[in-house]
Amino acid sequence: MMSVIRVNKHSPIVAVKTFISAIRDSGYKTTAAALAELVDNSLEAGATHVSITIHPSDDSAPRSTITIVDDGCGMSPAVLQLALQFGGSTRFNSREGAGRYGMGLPCSALSQSRRVDVYSWQSPANIWWTYLDVTAIANGALLEVPRARRAGACRMPTQSDATSGTIVVLSDCDRLGADPQPATETALHRSLGRIFRRALARGIVLSVNGESVRPIDPLFLEGSPSSVRGKPYGPVMEFSIRPPDHEPSIVRVRFSELPVEKCNTFSNAEKAEFGITKGGGVSVVRAGREVDYGWLFMGSKRKENYDDWWRCEVEFAPLLDEWFGLTHTKQRVHPSQALTAILSPHIETVARTLNRRVRAAFQRMVSSHDSSTASRVAEHRDALLEPPSSARRAKQPRGRSLAATITGLHYRVSRACLPDGLLFQPELWGNTLTMTLNTDHPFYRQLVTPLLRSRSVFSGDAIAPLELLLLGYCRAEISLHRNGDKQTAKHLRERWGNALTAYTG
Numbered sequence: 001m002m003s004v005i006r007v008n009k010h011s012p013i014v015a016v017k018t019f020i021s022a023i024r025d026s027g028y029k030t031t032a033a034a035l036a037e038l039v040d041n042s043l044e045a046g047a048t049h050v051s052i053t054i055h056p057s058d059d060s061a062p063r064s065t066i067t068i069v070d071d072g073c074g075m076s077p078a079v080l081q082l083a084l085q086f087g088g089s090t091r092f093n094s095r096e097g098a099g100r101y102g103m104g105l106p107c108s109a110l111s112q113s114r115r116v117d118v119y120s121w122q123s124p125a126n127i128w129w130t131y132l133d134v135t136a137i138a139n140g141a142l143l144e145v146p147r148a149r150r151a152g153a154c155r156m157p158t159q160s161d162a163t164s165g166t167i168v169v170l171s172d173c174d175r176l177g178a179d180p181q182p183a184t185e186t187a188l189h190r191s192l193g194r195i196f197r198r199a200l201a202r203g204i205v206l207s208v209n210g211e212s213v214r215p216i217d218p219l220f221l222e223g224s225p226s227s228v229r230g231k232p233y234g235p236v237m238e239f240s241i242r243p244p245d246h247e248p249s250i251v252r253v254r255f256s257e258l259p260v261e262k263c264n265t266f267s268n269a270e271k272a273e274f275g276i277t278k279g280g281g282v283s284v285v286r287a288g289r290e291v292d293y294g295w296l297f298m299g300s301k302r303k304e305n306y307d308d309w310w311r312c313e314v315e316f317a318p319l320l321d322e323w324f325g326l327t328h329t330k331q332r333v334h335p336s337q338a339l340t341a342i343l344s345p346h347i348e349t350v351a352r353t354l355n356r357r358v359r360a361a362f363q364r365m366v367s368s369h370d371s372s373t374a375s376r377v378a379e380h381r382d383a384l385l386e387p388p389s390s391a392r393r394a395k396q397p398r399g400r401s402l403a404a405t406i407t408g409l410h411y412r413v414s415r416a417c418l419p420d421g422l423l424f425q426p427e428l429w430g431n432t433l434t435m436t437l438n439t440d441h442p443f444y445r446q447l448v449t450p451l452l453r454s455r456s457v458f459s460g461d462a463i464a465p466l467e468l469l470l471l472g473y474c475r476a477e478i479s480l481h482r483n484g485d486k487q488t489a490k491h492l493r494e495r496w497g498n499a500l501t502a503y504t505g
Helices: 016-023 031-044 076-085 104-112 134-138 179-193 197-201 269-273 305-308 318-324 337-370 371-386 441-451 460-476 483-504
Strands: 049-055 063-068 113-121 128-133 165-173 205-208 231-241 250-255 282-286 289-294 310-316 410-416 424-429 432-438
Touching: 016 104, 016 134, 031 049, 031 104, 031 165, 031 179, 049 179, 063 250, 076 113, 076 128, 076 432, 104 113, 104 128, 104 165, 128 134, 165 197, 179 205, 179 289, 197 289, 250 337, 282 318, 289 310, 305 337, 310 318, 310 337, 318 337, 371 410, 371 460, 410 460, 424 460, 424 483, 432 441, 432 460, 441 460, 441 483, 460 483
Parallel strands: 049 205, 282 310, 410 432
Antiparallel strands: 049 063, 063 165, 113 128, 113 165, 231 250, 250 310, 282 289, 424 432
């Protein structure tokens, strides 16, 4: 049965009670993306120090609370009230900084919490406060932003020595998910470090629970650990685009390559920690602040594992927001067809070239492993050993003895991540014995990895005896005849790996 809808004399454009529930689902992908909006406000207010503190739930507060404190210029009572209004802004449609729509503070705050309190001062003697409360708005008890009131230093939720500034308190945070606090802190450090890398690099101090956020450059060109330092690839591309009724604006595109040979010796955990694995893509930067990261402007090129080893950055000014299709949450772009037609052919071409260069680097590493000192020594001496059963069973050419047909096995040492705690694994394919070393094993990380990273001319000689020792075991195992013996050797190898894990892990 259909309900009857009555015609009302007054029909507000916004149904406040349902609007507040809908706006909470604005589409912030993460807590970091929401808090980045509040950091934007602090930076636009001239703040040089911004601190984020996550207070875990306890008996007095069943849900977490997040406090953001800055030393910016602060707000007057009128501006403070305006700042909590959806669409309220003193910089609406500005193309000069990060903000534009006046949705950042209320939208991002209520996307994570059911209440937001804001304290602001332009002198320590005059502290002003107002708030928004989802429950009060939904039940009709709060229909407009409360007028800012004097708060006094005693009412402030935390102390600040700044002569001016703002404190934003998100309480009753029901959107933080089930992650424990350390996991949330780690995610905030990584995301905010990447989003605000330019501001952090020029001296802005941003902290999470008292620990400074470090700039993270996805191109590994600036502020990266020396062990994962990338290098620029090609010149910076510049594209001049003229938006309607404005002067032309420049889009800059640059690429970088990661050191494949050096970083491939890292364990999978290290590659993930440094942001190498699953990190391939394009960083889109607007006004010095990252607004998106993904597989963008690549045309028909599909993403492959090789694409983790190079990066791209596309930088544009706010004048081109419509061309990039920037959302009001500043975390996604939807490039126009016109922009895609300009950028994609160039970016895709370079992407395919870099993919080929990475592939070639991996092939070179395989070749170098094939000709390692240990594999050459083992190959030279293998004819002195009894051939594996598979070789003895091979059909001999007529008129030639078995001894004349056996010249020894070929040897190859490769490196990869292996399951079940194995340190190494042998495989005989044809007349080639391949020994795969487990790069994720603690023994490998502590002994082999430092030698591989060393620039000493003796590092290869130091690794050779270890590889020969393991190759000897592999040669013995693949020479076993009975399945039971082979299984026993495999179990021994597994237990050996587990014992080494206990000793070195």
